[in-house]
Amino acid sequence: MADPVKISPQYDDEDVKEPAKSEEEQGQRRGFGQRRLGYFRAHPRAKWLIAAVALVLVAAGVSVWYYYSGRESTDDAQIDGHINPISSRVIGTVVRVLHDDNDFVEAGTLLVELDPKDYEVAVERARADLANAQANAVAAHVGVPLTQTTSSSQLAAADAAVKGAEREIEAAKARLNEAQANYAKASSDLKRMEMLIAKDEISRQQYDAAVAANSAAKANVDEATAGIAAAESKAAQAQAQAEAVRTVPEQLKVTQARAGAASADVQRAISALAQAELNLKYTKIYAPVTGVLSKRSVEPGQVLQAGQPLFSIVNLDDIWTTANFKETQLRNMKVGQKAKIKVDAYAHEYNGTVESIGAATGARFSLLPPENATGNYVKVVQRIPVRIRFDKGEDPGHQLRPGMSVEPTVFTR
Numbered sequence: 567m568a569d570p571v572k573i574s575p576q577y578d579d580e581d582v583k584e585p586a587k588s589e590e591e592q593g594q595r596r597g598f599g600q601r602r603l604g605y606f607r608a609h610p611r612a613k614w615l616i617a618a619v620a621l622v623l624v625a626a627g628v629s630v631w632y633y634y635s636g637r638e639s640t641d642d643a644q645i646d647g648h649i650n651p652i653s654s655r656v657i658g659t660v661v662r663v664l665h666d667d668n669d670f671v672e673a674g675t676l677l678v679e680l681d682p683k684d685y686e687v688a689v690e691r692a693r694a695d696l697a698n699a700q701a702n703a704v705a706a707h708v709g710v711p712l713t714q715t716t717s718s719s720q721l722a723a724a725d726a727a728v729k730g731a732e733r734e735i736e737a738a739k740a741r742l743n744e745a746q747a748n749y750a751k752a753s754s755d756l757k758r759m760e761m762l763i764a765k766d767e768i769s770r771q772q773y774d775a776a777v778a779a780n781s782a783a784k785a786n787v788d789e790a791t792a793g794i795a796a797a798e799s800k801a802a803q804a805q806a807q808a809e810a811v812r813t814v815p816e817q818l819k820v821t822q823a824r825a826g827a828a829s830a831d832v833q834r835a836i837s838a839l840a841q842a843e844l845n846l847k848y849t850k851i852y853a854p855v856t857g858v859l860s861k862r863s864v865e866p867g868q869v870l871q872a873g874q875p876l877f878s879i880v881n882l883d884d885i886w887t888t889a890n891f892k893e894t895q896l897r898n899m900k901v902g903q904k905a906k907i908k909v910d911a912y913a914h915e916y917n918g919t920v921e922s923i924g925a926a927t928g929a930r931f932s933l934l935p936p937e938n939a940t941g942n943y944v945k946v947v948q949r950i951p952v953r954i955r956f957d958k959g960e961d962p963g964h965q966l967r968p969g970m971s972v973e974p975t976v977f978t979r
Contacts (some may be wrong), residue, residue, distance in 0.1 A: 576763075591858075600887060617686070622683075626725060639897070643974050644970060644972060649879075652877040655873075657871055657872055659867065659868070659869050660869075665859055666862060669855070670858050671859060676851075679850050681849070683905065685845045688845065695835045702831065703829050727804035738794040738797040753780055755776050814846060851876065852877070857882055859877050862876070863876060886918075887918060887955075893927070906975045906977075908974070908975070909972075910971045916957075917956070918974065919954065919957060920954055921955040954976070
């Protein structure tokens with residue numbers, strides 16, 4: 567018969583894997599395993615509970631990863647804002663300085679006042695120059711219709727004189743023709759008388775009368791010829807006067823040009839007066855925006871030059887955050903995304919919105935941009951400035967200041 571099969575005692579896996587050091591330890595291990603198996607046999611739902619807890623932990627881990635993967639943060643950021651310089655627009659002596667550094671002022675608040683006396687005198691002089699120019703313009707414009715009317719009447723009179731002189735020439739020519747006809751008749755009569763007197767057929771008195779008539783007729787011819795010359799001379803004079811009067815349109819243009827120049831002088835005087843009044847207004851220097859004053863550089867009695875800086879004013883209503891994100895952080899970043907801004911100076915987070923993303927890296931705008939030499943190039947992650955605007959009403963007390971360090975976090979989902 568075969569030998570009976572020996573059945574080895576049942577051991578836990580742990581006893582097989584790890585040899586017992588002693589019987590006491592083996593007993594303890596065997597008892598622990600039996601208790602554990604007994605617990606799960608007694609409580610069959612415990613395995614499902616442990617599986618559920620594991621699933622919850624995995625889901626929580628995935629949620630945390632998803633939450634933080636949709637955020638981009640950086641500590642290379644600070645608050646920025648507009649710093650408006652305030653300067654004088656005219657030369658003058660400072661009479662009063664009404665505010666000091668760190669004063670909060672509203673837009674339109676009087677800051678500095680200059681001595682206005684010189685500019686008041688300039689305004690009065692400009693007004694006098696304007697009155698003089700206006701008077702000259704009135705006189706010049708009145709002369710235009712007067713010259714036009716006078717010149718028109720003179721032109722009509724000259725034309726009439728020319729026509730009258732032409733008629734006188736015609737009349738003188740007619741008289742000359744008549745005188746020449748009378749002279750021809752008298753000459754013929756005298757010739758007949760000479761023939762008759764030679765035959766003693768007429769008296770000497772009749773002959774003398776014929777000679778006198780001939781001489782009178784010749785004198786009439788000479789007088790008519792002289793009359794024609796006089797009429798032609800008068801006609802030439804009238805024509806010359808008419809030609810002179812025909813220059814009236816040009817004279818009228820000259821008068822109108824003088825009137826236009828006078829009007830231009832009025833406009834120039836008006837502009838000079840407006841400039842003088844502006845310079846007088848510039849003796850009072852006002853705050854252009856609402857903000858906090860800083861960098862005061864003006865004192866009473868100081869003589870200012872045009873363009874000399876007096877104050878700087880920081881507009882605390884128009885501030886934003888400039889955050890320099892790594893280029894690898896911009897993959898999902900877009901304009902309009904929400905952000906949280908933690909300010910180092912205060913234990914408070916402010917809400918903001920991505921307003922714009924820079925057009926180039928900060929290195930490109932530096933004074934000496936880096937140049938990569940051939941053979942020793944090392945890739946460096948670049949940073950691009952992103953502007954994050956604070957939401958309205960986030961800083962009602964104006965606690966934020968340009969230059970403060972902040973840590974913004976942009977929610978890319």
